[in-house]
Amino acid sequence: MRIIAGAHKGLTLASVGKGDAGAHLRPTTDRVRESLFNLLINGGYGDPISDARVLDLFAGTGALGLEALSRGAAHVTFVDDGAKSRALIRENIEKCRAMGVTKLFRRDATRLGLNRGAGFNLIFLDPPYGKGLGERALASAFEGGWIADEALIIWEESAEIAVPDDLALLDQRKYGDTKIAILRAD
Template sequence: MRIISGKFRGLGLASVGKGDAAAHLRPTSDRVRESLFNLLAASHGDPAPGARVLDLFAGTGALGLEAMSRGAVHATFVDEGAKARALLRENIEKTRTQGITKLYRRDATRMGPNRGAPFDLVFLDPPYGKGLGERSIASCVEGDWLAPDALIIWEENTPQEVPTGFTLEDRRKYGDTHMTLMRRVG
């Protein structure tokens, strides 16, 4: 796993091998990340420059760190797993982004109130097929984590229904990975 583009281009990230099923780590492949960011740049304008990024079920943090490499000004990573947080700390250190990132040990389906500025770019990659994405989005809305026009990129193993208060921007399939891109209506 490596950063695809931007100021950290080519930087290798901490590896989990093929994933860690016990820790629910299933890193988004380099190829899928590259395709996703190419899609974002081509159809939505590159949302990373100047963005505040929220990476839910962050795992290794590859999605949020890719956005940081492409010009995001801040990233907050949320993951409950000890192994994921250890990998995230290692990757934050590798990218030297300690001063512009936060790492929370928190259940992404129970975010609580946001005490800072809202986020305009959100990566949501919950364990597949457990309904955690819907609950996470609802929790983020309730806690004021999302900017009025936040772009959410939701990764699952099936196409996801867009919740009330959001509009569908795009849907893509990469192998067995489905990406649902939606924007908050604010």
């Protein structure tokens, strides 16, 4: 795994190999990440990355949030409750020298609680596949004030994504067994 573009282009991130099933780590491949960011930049969404406040739920290795940071995001908050994930995220934050522009929360993404700061305008949601956790995490994020008005939400899943009523589906793509939906908060 590496950073694809931006200030940290080519930087190799800490790897989990083929993933860690016990820790539910299944990193988004470089190819899928590159396609996703190309879609965000060239998909008619304006510039959703520059100066964005990014929330990376079920952050895993932190690769999605760190890619956004490399491409100009202002801040990334990572949320993951797994010990192995948090260790990988901390290592990757250090590799990117991004300690001042990131936060890492040990928290269940389906029970976020109240957000005490400004809402986030770019959200990555990459829950363990097939467990219905994406829907629960989004409900928690909305309830706690984590999602800003008109935020873009990028949701990665293996099954069809059931779009909640308070979100608009802007695009949906399939990369192998990975489905990605780009949604906008109304």
